[in-house]
Amino acid sequence: MAKLMSLLWGAGSPPCWRVMITLEEKKLQGYKRKLLSFEKGEHKSQEVLEVNPRGQLPAFKHGDIILNESCATCLYLENQFKSQGIKLIPDSADDQAAMYQHMMEGLALTDKLNSVIYYDCSVPEEERHDSAVKRNKEALTAELKLWEGYLENVAAGSYLAGAFSLADVIVFPSIACAFRFGLSVGRYPKLAKYYSLLKNRASIKTTWPPHWVASPQGYDILKDL
Amino acid sequence: MAKDMTLWWGSGSPPCWRVLIALEEKNLQGYNQKLLSFEKGEHKSKEVMDVNPRGQLPAFKFGDIVINESYGACFFLESKFKSQGTKLIPDCAGSDNNCALIALIMQRVFEGNTLHQKMVDVFMYNRRVPENERHESAFKRLKETLTTELQMWEGHLKKTPGGFLAGENFSMADVIVFPSVALLLRMGLSEDKYPKLAEYYKKLQGRPSVKATWPPTWKETPGQELLKDI
Secondary structure, three states, X not given: OHHHEEEEEEOOOHHHHHHHHHHHHOOOOOOEEEEEOOOOOHHHOHHHHHHOOOOOOOEEEEOOEEEOOHHHHHHHHHHHOOOOOOOOOOOOHHHHHHHHHXXXXXXXXXXXXXXXXXXXXXXXXXXXXXXXXXXXHHHHHHHHHHHHHHOOOOEOOEEOXXXXXXXXXXXXXXXXXXXXXXXXXXOOHHHHHHHHHHOOOHHHHHOOOHHHHHOOOOOOOOOOO | OHHHEEEEEEOOOHHHXXXXXXXXXXXXXXXXXXXXXXXXXXXXXXXXXXHOOOOOOOEEEEOOEEOOOHHHHHHHHHXXXXXXOOOOOOOOOOOHHHHHHHHHHHHHHHHHHHHHHHHHHHHOHHHHOOHHHOOHHHHHHHHHHHHHHHHHHHXXXXXXXXXXXXXXXXXXXXXXXXXXXXXXXHOOOOOOOOHHHHHHHHHHHOOHHHHHOOOHHHHHOOOXXXXXXX
């Protein structure tokens, strides 16, 4: 099964990481994969464009099936391989609803993180404004406080929707990014606890961004949030 | 079942419309609903904030369950009411064709988020960006990005002769994406430049769930011309 799968991915990218965590959780190790460099523009290479005309990563194939949206890929894998590996969509109505809600909110979190972390990459110099940077940081701060609230009762086995689920698959990579970019452990203790509980989960450890292992010291863009 | 549900919504908002369509398709008419006005700022009222601290619509409750993300509500409704109404996501067990179909539905569903964001970036530009931060160059780039995105959807629709986004049948992809397409046309998108999108729009306008949930404010007022040059 996994042998018919291939993934084009980039290190540290939350959307790519989501797919890799899911593949591990569903016991689909053994898939083909190719690590590409965003910095070298390899996400816009012919090889990627042939799978994903948007020139974005992840780009995923299962036989002739192509999936280039990380949430779509994760949902597809959970549905197709329901009976193997970990159950990522809870059965109980309460937990399932919480899972879908937080999963989709995770996309808002990722956007707000990107608008701060990648501001200079995405906004040409002559269009940048300190007022915009300030506003983006305030929006991200408000967003992170919401997640602190969601994780009020975080504990081992009790994550965003009860047991580990697709909500955590989607959201954890962005939380990990936030800490990588200097988020204060002291100001966000619940997020920090969530991060430290899950970073040793097998699927997450195995797929930890390789350059983060090599150089554990990150950046401090978010330290004042 | 439906009597235990409440939806707070705004007219013409694609995220709200998605949930309205899903409720119709799953035969869940009879839910409680409250139409609110974005213009009057009612989405930031205490009533909404009590359900959705983000102060956004839709806000949706089912008993004690709260789901305020339109995709979340649609997926949840399909999952819990799988055996009634229209099947919005086929079962995967069995045929290989269904695997490919499910993948295509999921792909279009989530691409729908990108389409919606790029559309909103253009028509909400002046509302979201303070005057001193606006640039012609930025607005131009957002319009170009939207144009590229729309051309991609024209391409998607050329490849599905069935007329729906994922082939022969109405699916979750259409629940999610149709409202954004309808808003594009409402905002003046050129039917000549985007014939497949226009054709899709006209095809789905006649669907009962779409007709039943057509934005009430659209019936009363004409559309706008904001996107006619895209």
